[in-house]
Amino acid sequence: MHYRALPHARLALAQGTSFPPEYAWAMDVTLQSGDALVIVDVQRDFVGGSLPVPNAEQVVPTLEHYASCFRSKGLPVFATRDWHPADHVSFREQGGIWPVHCVAGTPGAEFAQGLSMGSDATVVSKGTSRDAEAYSAFDGTDLDATLRRAGIRRLFVGGLATDYCVLATVRDALEKGYRVFLLADAIRAADIKPGDGAFAVRTMLRLGAELLHGQEVDPRLQAHG
Numbered sequence: 001m002h003y004r005a006l007p008h009a010r011l012a013l014a015q016g017t018s019f020p021p022e023y024a025w026a027m028d029v030t031l032q033s034g035d036a037l038v039i040v041d042v043q044r045d046f047v048g049g050s051l052p053v054p055n056a057e058q059v060v061p062t063l064e065h066y067a068s069c070f071r072s073k074g075l076p077v078f079a080t081r082d083w084h085p086a087d088h089v090s091f092r093e094q095g096g097i098w099p100v101h102c103v104a105g106t107p108g109a110e111f112a113q114g115l116s117m118g119s120d121a122t123v124v125s126k127g128t129s130r131d132a133e134a135y136s137a138f139d140g141t142d143l144d145a146t147l148r149r150a151g152i153r154r155l156f157v158g159g160l161a162t163d164y165c166v167l168a169t170v171r172d173a174l175e176k177g178y179r180v181f182l183l184a185d186a187i188r189a190a191d192i193k194p195g196d197g198a199f200a201v202r203t204m205l206r207l208g209a210e211l212l213h214g215q216e217v218d219p220r221l222q223a224h225g
């Protein structure tokens with residue numbers, strides 16, 4: 001495999017009040033071959049749609065910025081999506097806990113406005129069979145095999161919702177041996193029970209994820225792309 005030197009990306013850890021202060025330290029991360037961006041479920045139904053995640057629209061420009069950074073370095077971008085049949089087991093009508101959302105092929109299942117997936121992003125559909133819930137992007141998909149084939153070892157994860165699909169995806173990624181950076185300013189929680197999101201972040205960090213703050217991405221990344 002051909003490795004090439006990649007420009008330095010400076011990312012600092014979150015110091016925002018919404019995250020546990022004990023995790024607010026700083027470090028540098030250099031984007032390199034073997035890194036991939038994973039955008040979890042940034043779909044219309046979750047962004048002001050039938051199952052809205054509070055403030056979800058705020059992650060769109062942040063993730064766009066990340067995606068352009070990764071693309072400019074030739075690093076892969078993966079975008080996961082709920083892609084449910086109309087009678088999916090997770091829907092209330094079927095005894096599940098969620099309103100109907102992200103039915104395959106409907107406008108609500110499309111990626112959120114402003115999120116340009118580009119022709120080079122790899123789309124990962126999950127929750128595609130009627131009888132199985134799939135919060136994790138690794139659940140019932142070939143994501144793991146695809147990442148391994150591409151030599152990916154570190155995942156930079158953002159998206160929706162922190163306390164459901166982001167949590168499940170990060171947990172599985174860590175279990176599978178990937179190093180995981182959680183993009184603190186590119187996630188939003190459903191917070192159905194207040195505090196669910198903060199608890200999910202603590203859980204991911206306890207399991208070994210590392211918290212990064214995207215606003216600290218070095219602008220040189222773009223300028224020297």
Ligand SMILES: [Zn+2]
Nearest residue numbers: 082090102127
């Ligand atoms: Zn779903």
